[in-house]
Amino acid sequence: MYPLFESIRVENGIIMHPSWHLMRYLDSYTTYYGYEPANGLFDGLIVPEACHAGTFKLRISYNHNSRKATWEPYTIRDITSLRLIEANDIDYSLKYTDRSHLNRLFKQKKDCDDILIIRHGLITDSSYCNIVLFNGEEWHTPAGPLLRGTARQRLLASGQVIARDISVDELRNYECFKLINAMRDFETLPSIAVDFIRIDDEC
Numbered sequence: 001m002y003p004l005f006e007s008i009r010v011e012n013g014i015i016m017h018p019s020w021h022l023m024r025y026l027d028s029y030t031t032y033y034g035y036e037p038a039n040g041l042f043d044g045l046i047v048p049e050a051c052h053a054g055t056f057k058l059r060i061s062y063n064h065n066s067r068k069a070t071w072e073p074y075t076i077r078d079i080t081s082l083r084l085i086e087a088n089d090i091d092y093s094l095k096y097t098d099r100s101h102l103n104r105l106f107k108q109k110k111d112c113d114d115i116l117i118i119r120h121g122l123i124t125d126s127s128y129c130n131i132v133l134f135n136g137e138e139w140h141t142p143a144g145p146l147l148r149g150t151a152r153q154r155l156l157a158s159g160q161v162i163a164r165d166i167s168v169d170e171l172r173n174y175e176c177f178k179l180i181n182a183m184r185d186f187e188t189l190p191s192i193a194v195d196f197i198r199i200d201d202e203c
Contacts, residue, residue, distance in 0.1 A: 001063060002061035002062055002063050002066075002067075002068060002097055003032065003063060003096060003097055003098070004028055004029070004032060004061070004062055004063075004094060004095055004096060004097060005059055005060060005061040005062065005095055005097050006021050006024065006025055006041065006059070006060045006062075006095060007057055007058070007059050007095075007181070007182050007183065008021050008057070008058040008059075008060065008182055009055065009056075009057065009058075009074070009182050009183050010047060010051050010055070010056040010057070010058050010071070011055055012052060012053055012054065013047050013051060013052035013053070014047075015042070015047065015058065016182070017150060017151075017154060017182070018041075018042060020150040020153060020154055021041060021150055021182070022040060022041050022042065023150075023153075024095070024148075024150055024153075025037070025040075025041040025060075025062075026041075028094045028095060029062070031094060032094060033064050038065075039067075041060060041062075041067075045060075045069060048071060050071075051071050054073060055073070055074045055075075055183075056071050056072060056073055056074055057071070057072050057073075057074040057183060058070075058071055059071075059072075061097060074183055076183070076184060078113070079113040079114050079126070079129075079179055079192075080113055080192055080196055081111075081112040081113050081114075081192075081196040081197075081198065082112055082113070082114050082115060082116040082126060082196065082197045082198065083108065083109050083110060083112040083114075083115050083116070083198050083199075084115075084116050084118055084168065084197065084198065084199050085105050085108050085109075085115045085116070085117055085118065086117075086118045086119075087101075087105055087117050087118070087119060088119055088120055090102075090105070090117065090119060090146065091146075092125075092146040092147050093146070093147065093148075094147075095147060102127050103127075105117060105127065106127045112198060114126045114127055114128070114129075114179070115127055116131065116197055117146065118168060119144070119146075121167055121168060122142060122144060122165055122166060122167055122168075123142045123166040123167070123168065123171070124142055124144065124145050124146045125142070125145050125146040125147060126179055128179075128181060129149070129179035129180055129181045129184060130142075130145055130147070130149045130151065130152040130179070130180050130181065131177055131178070131179055131180075132152075132155070132161050132177065132178050132180060132186065133166065133171075133174040133176070133177045133194065134174060134175050134176050134177070134191065135173055135174050135175065136175055138162055139155075139160060139161045139162070140161065140162050140163070140164050140166060140174075141155070141156070141161050141162070141163055141164075142163070142164075142165065142166050143163040143164050143165050144165065149180065149181050149182065150181075150182050151180045151181055151182055151184070151185075151186060152180060155180070155186055160186070161186075171194055171197060172194075174194045175191075175193070175194065176191035176192055176193050176194060177191070177192055177194055177197070178190075178191055178192070
């Protein structure tokens with residue numbers, strides 16, 4: 001019923017970075033349906049009083065003529081290890097509600113906390129996050145992610161992160177990484193050593 005959605009952080013009643021979500025909504029809607037939406041993503045939306053204290057995830061699911069908003073308390077998920085998984089044919093260029101292909105890949109994580117998907121020899125994303133990696137001087141993020149996340153786009157626009165192709169072999173050139181998305185703030189996330197990105201049966 002709702003093929004696309006946006007996940008948005010709400011902090012003490014304030015919708016965080018709404019312009020970036022609106023930008024992606026407009027682009028995704030136009031790409032999927034072939035024409036621009038008649039309504040904005042946040043039109044008529046009121047933050048419930050229960051969400052005025054603490055961190056909440058706002059999920060707005062939408063189709064060609066309607067939207068559905070749900071709110072839930074959010075606690076950041078602790079991710080400290082990744083397993084490399086190859087999936088050359090995967091496509092998640094829009095924020096699709098149907099994540100069945102990603103869920104199937106996630107089941108291959110074994111004892112790691114999440115997966116890091118490789119497409120045609122290049123690093124892309126984890127199951128829910130974009131990745132940024134630090135080489136001792138600069139933060140880099142894959143130039144060809146599965147999904148161009150809003151947090152990733154903000155960091156690129158501000159110059160805090162640089163986009164480049166990163167092969168599996170080049171992971172050894174990096175010291176640490178962070179997993180970012182709209183709910184996971186780059187500045188406050190801890191860095192994780194790249195040694196915790198593992199291959200095959202290392203997990």
